[in-house]
Amino acid sequence: MSKLWGGRFTKKTDQLVEEYTASIEFDKELAEEDIQGSLAHVTMLGKQGILSAEDVEQIQDGLHRVLQRIRRGEIEFAIADEDIHMNIEKSLIDDIGPVGGKLHTGRSRNDQVATDMHLYLRKRVVEFVGLLHKLQESLIGQAKENLDTIVPGYTHLQRAQPILFAHHLMAYVSMFGRDIERLQDSYKRINTLPLGAGALAGTTFPIDRHYVAEQLKFDRVYENSLDAVSDRDFIVEFLSHASLIMMHLSRLSEELILWSSTEFRFVELDDAFCTGSSIMPQKKNPDVPELVRGKTGRVYGDLVGLLTVLKSLPLAYNKDMQEDKEGMFDTVKTLQGALQLFAPMIATMKVNKQQMRQAVNQDFSNATDIADFLVGKGLPFRQAHEVIGKTVLYCIENNKYLLDLTLDEFKQFSTLFDDRIYQVLQPEQVVNARNVYGGTATVQVEAAIGRAQEQLEQTAAWVAEYLERSK
Numbered sequence: 001m002s003k004l005w006g007g008r009f010t011k012k013t014d015q016l017v018e019e020y021t022a023s024i025e026f027d028k029e030l031a032e033e034d035i036q037g038s039l040a041h042v043t044m045l046g047k048q049g050i051l052s053a054e055d056v057e058q059i060q061d062g063l064h065r066v067l068q069r070i071r072r073g074e075i076e077f078a079i080a081d082e083d084i085h086m087n088i089e090k091s092l093i094d095d096i097g098p099v100g101g102k103l104h105t106g107r108s109r110n111d112q113v114a115t116d117m118h119l120y121l122r123k124r125v126v127e128f129v130g131l132l133h134k135l136q137e138s139l140i141g142q143a144k145e146n147l148d149t150i151v152p153g154y155t156h157l158q159r160a161q162p163i164l165f166a167h168h169l170m171a172y173v174s175m176f177g178r179d180i181e182r183l184q185d186s187y188k189r190i191n192t193l194p195l196g197a198g199a200l201a202g203t204t205f206p207i208d209r210h211y212v213a214e215q216l217k218f219d220r221v222y223e224n225s226l227d228a229v230s231d232r233d234f235i236v237e238f239l240s241h242a243s244l245i246m247m248h249l250s251r252l253s254e255e256l257i258l259w260s261s262t263e264f265r266f267v268e269l270d271d272a273f274c275t276g277s278s279i280m281p282q283k284k285n286p287d288v289p290e291l292v293r294g295k296t297g298r299v300y301g302d303l304v305g306l307l308t309v310l311k312s313l314p315l316a317y318n319k320d321m322q323e324d325k326e327g328m329f330d331t332v333k334t335l336q337g338a339l340q341l342f343a344p345m346i347a348t349m350k351v352n353k354q355q356m357r358q359a360v361n362q363d364f365s366n367a368t369d370i371a372d373f374l375v376g377k378g379l380p381f382r383q384a385h386e387v388i389g390k391t392v393l394y395c396i397e398n399n400k401y402l403l404d405l406t407l408d409e410f411k412q413f414s415t416l417f418d419d420r421i422y423q424v425l426q427p428e429q430v431v432n433a434r435n436v437y438g439g440t441a442t443v444q445v446e447a448a449i450g451r452a453q454e455q456l457e458q459t460a461a462w463v464a465e466y467l468e469r470s471k
């Protein structure tokens with residue numbers, strides 16, 4: 001059978017052009033959504049009296065059969081049929097005969113492909129919220145195990161102030177919490193129906209767009225037909241949210257890589273998540289976080305790629321827009337891979353509490369607290385800062401830590417010191433002194449974990465509800 005659009009043409013399409021313009025190799029991913037959209041469309045055509053009940057029934061039965069055959073891998077898609085939309089229409093016509101050609105009444109591939117993408121992405125967004133939820137659960141689980149683990153907190157990658165390791169992990173819970181919020185917020189824009197926009201201007205048939213929206217569980221329909229077929233903002237938005245998630249994962253990856261190095265030895269990733277070296281028998285490499293760090297680049301690339309495709313594109317549909325898909329699929333796959341691995345990798349990670357404690361004992365991260373102690377005695381903070389700076393310098397020159405100094409040594413720098421400083425300098429004391437909302441004191445971190453757990457429950461409820469809505 002010739003091309004579905006072959007009427008106007010007198011020559012065969014050049015073979016290279018056919019291959020160059022076809023998208024079936026990648027848009028076959030949208031087969032389920034394409035049929036889902038077609039079923040709703042044809043049902044509406046029947047309700048509106050645009051097609052007869054018998055035609056509608058035949059088309060619906062045919063579409064169901066085509067779907068089953070696709071699922072069983074029985075349909076071989078053809079490049080000559082260009083894309084998933086025409087491949088499915090062709091299969092339908094092969095199955096039920098010319099009546100299959102009535103399916104495309106009042107519709108264009110332009111509003112059809114946009115609809116497929118919306119259906120596809122809304123499911124993925126809900127799945128990603130679910131995966132982020134799992135990762136948060138793992139992080140919170142580790143945080144609960146490490147409420148008594150003190151570790152140096154860093155700025156400039158230099159030891160700054162001791163903190164609870166739980167507090168550090170909970171920072172990531174907050175970051176992924178924002179990612180969840182962003183995805184949830186994007187859902188309402190993704191869940192807007194383009195179908196009914198036709199090629200660009202609407203259609204002459206008396207269609208009912210809202211009825212189609214209702215069947216497909218869309219919250220609303222696009223206001224403007226040109227916008228409906230030329231909008232890819234929702235994909236850009238998704239790629240941008242995915243970029244942020246990958247950026248967050250890459251920061252955590254970097255820390256895991258550092259922490260599992262011999263120089264730190266703060267954590268050990270489970271063997272199941274590491275690989276060895278083909279030449280150096282002693283090695284255990286953190287390949288998973290390394291690859292996640294690396295793959296962050298391709299997700300950014302997908303985002304910038306699509307933004308660039310869309311830049312300066314005149315309204316409405318242009319073939320350029322076919323380039324929206326591969327990057328989106330690539331990002332979906334990349335993000336799925338990373339998130340699926342991260343939750344169990346965090347859950348099974350061994351935390352070397354002793355090594356962390358040793359790092360805390362052998363550094364000056366309690367220096368701020370004796371400065372604060374002198375401030376409490378009435379010394380202006382700037383002067384206290386200077387005094388402690390000199391005290392630390394003295395320690396470095398004499399190979400000591402602050403807790404090693406005698407009271408007499410302290411008093412060389414300020415007569416305001418008294419023996420309470422030994423208490424002030426204890427890491428537990430240093431941590432628990434930061435008893436402000438959002439701070440590292442144990443009670444604050446416990447409260448933060450409590451709030452995060454409540455949030456987890458809300459997220460789980462959202463996922464359950466929206467999985468149902470986005471089927």
Ligand code: ARG
Nearest residue numbers: 023083109110113317321322
């Ligand atoms: N494969 C096309 C795409 O993904 C479908 C829309 C084609 N529309 C057209 N007017 N050629 O963009």
